[in-house]
Amino acid sequence: MLTAIIIDDEQKSREGLEAMLHTMVEGVSVVATADSVTNGVKAIKKNSPDVVFLDIEMPKRDGFELFDAIETINFEVVFTTAHEQYATKAFRTTAIDYLLKPIDLGLLKEAIARTSEKREKDKVNKNFEVFVNNMKANKSNQQIAISSSDGLIFIKIENIIYLRGDGAYTYFFLKTGERITVSKNLKEYEDLLSDYDFFRVHKSYLIHMHEMKKYVRGEGGYVVMSNGDSVDVSKRRKENFLAALSKL
């Protein structure tokens, strides 16, 4: 259940949105409402909500001033306003959504669904970070947690043959023959696995050195992995790669 705060100078607007969320939208609970940015900041500090519905045009301080008053924005923001012209500025700040008054119920439900999904992902990522830190502190626990669309997948590092990067995605190739896709770039795993004899042989490949069967010399050459896949070694990385091989 998401917790929400509504900041709007208009009482009826606050009450209407609160009732809409309470009676027509699932998975959200309004924990506080505020009639100004100043009172909104107090409510946010007190309640630590998941999402803030924020009006923009308010007489004393406009909605954007909220971001000057709060150091760490650890909640999602959905702007609610009758002013369409603020949309671009809203998205440049931290807005996850922008709802034009009168609020359309369908769009409100979509905004809540998006917020919920983002909060869930953030939670998984946070858990992941904690896990990685724990793992680094205790090398005997040699597993890696990777976040997928429906949760965390735990993989023993010794079961990873190599990783291939493709833009914002990374593909894990495992001894079991599985291929797992993760929406993170390869660099993140390079940092994570550098202590476990993984080496970036190419901008698109990070290999587990213990899973190499053969290195074939060439301009950069290529490596044949334990599952038979060939992985190119870039010319630029060849020297460092050979140095790393000699230390194995």
Add this chain to the structure above:
Amino acid sequence: MPNEPLHIANNLLNSFKAFIGSHFALNVVNSIQSDVILKDNASAFETLQLFNRVYKTAIRSSNEHFVDLETETAFLKDYLTLEQLRFPGLKSARITTGNINPESQVPSFVFQSLLENGLLLSLANSSGKIRIHINQVGDEITFSLKLDAKTNQPFHTKVEAKTQLAIQRLELLQEHRYIRYQLDWSSDLFMHLTLSKI
């Protein structure tokens, strides 16, 4: 007005568009939606009635550079009541009239813009305490706003685009010798418009 310059006609059209297409209309509909959700039928009905009158008057005024003072005053009072329904802080705001001739003519879409600007300023600086007075001495009609509090913000420092259109409208009408006007808003508590039709 016969053979009126195109830019005056454009200004009237833009003033009308600014009113009906502004956030004001969307906020009123939002307010009605809230009433419906909260099952406050009486409030929804009252808001609809007021909005209906304001909207129809605005459509009628869009064809005329001048409207009679009786129509304009009723329009302003309905508009203010609508804003009071949305912002309870404005409940003490009142429009009073002096000795006016109801048939005297005033430019359309000018008083309302100045009033809207004043209401916003009063909500920001004086908890909605504002007095609005319309008076007439001979041919001269005055429209004044006074905030019942001290503020550091001069009236003219927070001017919405719509108000700028209204001021441009006054200037154009004066330039083409339809009216004479004088606007005093140098004080931070006070705005005073004097105008007379030529």
